[in-house]
Amino acid sequence: MSRLLRRRYPRIEPEGAVDHLVVGAGVVGLAIAERLVKAFPTRTTFCVERHGQVGQETSSRNSEVIHSGLYYPPDSLKTALCIRGRDLLYARCAEHGIAFKNTGKLVLALSDDQMGYLRRLHDKARRLRADGVGDVPLEWLDGDAVRRLEPNVGERVVGALLSPKTGIVSSHGLMEHLEKEIIDSETGELVYGTQVVRIDRAGPSGGGKRGDGSEDGWIVQTRTDDGSGGEGALTAVLAKSVINSAGLNAHHILNQVLPESERLQLHFAKGSYFSYRGPGVDQVQRLLYPCPEENASLSGLGTHLTLNLDGEVRFGPDVEWLSPPLTDDGEDVPDFWESRLAVSDERMELAVEEVKKFLPGVDASGFAPDYSGIRPKLSKKGETAVDFSITHPRPGLISLQGIESPGLTSSLAIAERVEQVVRQEVWGLGRGTGRVLSEGGRVDEWA
Numbered sequence: 001m002s003r004l005l006r007r008r009y010p011r012i013e014p015e016g017a018v019d020h021l022v023v024g025a026g027v028v029g030l031a032i033a034e035r036l037v038k039a040f041p042t043r044t045t046f047c048v049e050r051h052g053q054v055g056q057e058t059s060s061r062n063s064e065v066i067h068s069g070l071y072y073p074p075d076s077l078k079t080a081l082c083i084r085g086r087d088l089l090y091a092r093c094a095e096h097g098i099a100f101k102n103t104g105k106l107v108l109a110l111s112d113d114q115m116g117y118l119r120r121l122h123d124k125a126r127r128l129r130a131d132g133v134g135d136v137p138l139e140w141l142d143g144d145a146v147r148r149l150e151p152n153v154g155e156r157v158v159g160a161l162l163s164p165k166t167g168i169v170s171s172h173g174l175m176e177h178l179e180k181e182i183i184d185s186e187t188g189e190l191v192y193g194t195q196v197v198r199i200d201r202a203g204p205s206g207g208g209k210r211g212d213g214s215e216d217g218w219i220v221q222t223r224t225d226d227g228s229g230g231e232g233a234l235t236a237v238l239a240k241s242v243i244n245s246a247g248l249n250a251h252h253i254l255n256q257v258l259p260e261s262e263r264l265q266l267h268f269a270k271g272s273y274f275s276y277r278g279p280g281v282d283q284v285q286r287l288l289y290p291c292p293e294e295n296a297s298l299s300g301l302g303t304h305l306t307l308n309l310d311g312e313v314r315f316g317p318d319v320e321w322l323s324p325p326l327t328d329d330g331e332d333v334p335d336f337w338e339s340r341l342a343v344s345d346e347r348m349e350l351a352v353e354e355v356k357k358f359l360p361g362v363d364a365s366g367f368a369p370d371y372s373g374i375r376p377k378l379s380k381k382g383e384t385a386v387d388f389s390i391t392h393p394r395p396g397l398i399s400l401q402g403i404e405s406p407g408l409t410s411s412l413a414i415a416e417r418v419e420q421v422v423r424q425e426v427w428g429l430g431r432g433t434g435r436v437l438s439e440g441g442r443v444d445e446w447a
């Protein structure tokens with residue numbers, strides 16, 4: 001697709017210049033743009049979004065859970081950014097009136113094996129604190145104590161870990177807040193309905209005109225929907241730095257500027273949700289997660305119960321790997337997933353079976369297909385899960401890929417991290433760290 005885009009959109013000369021150009025206004029792109037606007041008040045920051053509104057893709061198709069930082073390997077970006085992001089997010093919500101609730105969560109064990117899994121989680125949380133990574137408090141409960149807290153939980157549950165720092169947040173509330181901060185700033189701009197279609201290196205290495213380094217950066221070509229149903233208006237801007245935060249499309253942006261040997265392939269795992277109205281959940285106060293089951297069709301974090309801010313119950317997300325159609329170049333057809341968002345009844349039956357294991361009073365007739373979201377994965381089905389990847393593969397280009405869960409929780413911390421890279425690597429302030437900030441390395445000890 002990157003080749004196709006380059007053929008379809010020949011290079012054009014830039015009409016203006018900007019210091020930072022963020023591709024994508026999901027929650028992560030917005031958080032980055034907001035951070036850059038505040039950190040560099042004399043520099044210009046554009047956040048370019050192809051839809052007419054912010055957060056129309058993964059950022060509005062998730063569980064809205066503020067994760068505590070429990071599940072990921074101790075030395076991963078996911079752990080570090082989730083814990084830091086969680087604390088920043090609670091503080092931001094409290095300060096700016098963004099709707100949230102610190103519900104707490106129970107991870108439930110149904111067998112001795114699963115108690116072993118909980119013990120490993122508990123040990124890891126202790127180590128995280130001891131090693132100064134962060135605080136993930138957990139409390140042990142036996143089965144009876146679980147049922148005293150959550151009377152709807154069934155007798156099969158033999159124990160649980162209570163995570164008091166887990167909560168829920170209005171992702172739309174958070175994005176509206178970030179959007180407003182950018183729009184209200186002097187030097188930040190949100191550009192809606194505008195798709196980045198081509199990126200080329202500018203400056204000496206990219207054949208810029210003056211060759212004195214003053215045009216160093218990236219020529220970013222965009223297509224703006226003019227509402228006429230036609231191709232839209234094409235323009236280009238010279239960006240001193242580009243931050244690729246295009247979510248499910250991030251590889252198509254990045255691959256345009258990388259040689260074939262360095263190109264990245266994303267994989268896609270759909271998560272479906274089911275709304276629930278019926279018996280067996282009337283007293284639920286906290287989020288309820290089963291232990292993940294290795295190799296089960298509903299693996300991941302298990303089909304769990306989440307609450308929204310109105311107290312409504314929903315179950316999900318499950319895990320369903322998608323096989324995208326491929327272009328002649330062997331890349332996935334961009335946005336193929338848009339036609340795969342419907343939630344099937346068949347998957348609902350599987351979810352009901354899973355849920356009944358820990359909430360035996362639920363009734364299958366109360367479940368209804370709700371919505372789904374797609375995880376941008378750096379590993380394939382059956383491979384070990386991979387960490388967030390935030391890279392700096394070329395001067396002035398910072399790229400985020402594989403920002404799946406806990407990306408919402410981590411968004412403000414990711415933005416903090418990107419600001420450090422921009423400060424050091426783009427503006428030469430502070431210590432430089434070389435080209436690569438972090439590879440999306442493989443991680444063995446996932447829980």
Ligand SMILES: Cc1cc2nc3c(=O)[nH]c(=O)nc-3n(C[C@H](O)[C@H](O)[C@H](O)COP(=O)(O)OP(=O)(O)OC[C@H]3O[C@@H](n4cnc5c(N)ncnc54)[C@H](O)[C@@H]3O)c2cc1C
Nearest residue numbers: 024026027028050059062063065196247271373407408409
């Ligand atoms: C099922 C599911 C459940 C989840 N649950 C949780 C949870 O409970 N807690 C949590 O912390 N995280 C959760 N996550 C993860 C979280 O939702 C994501 O990490 C986060 O939303 C990613 O935000 P983003 O801005 O990177 O991506 P997106 O929201 O996908 O934003 C990318 C943006 O880039 C735009 N774009 C793409 N290409 C272009 C282009 N060429 N030009 C211009 N714009 C472009 C898109 O239109 C889009 O708006 C979940 C994810 C899934 C799928």
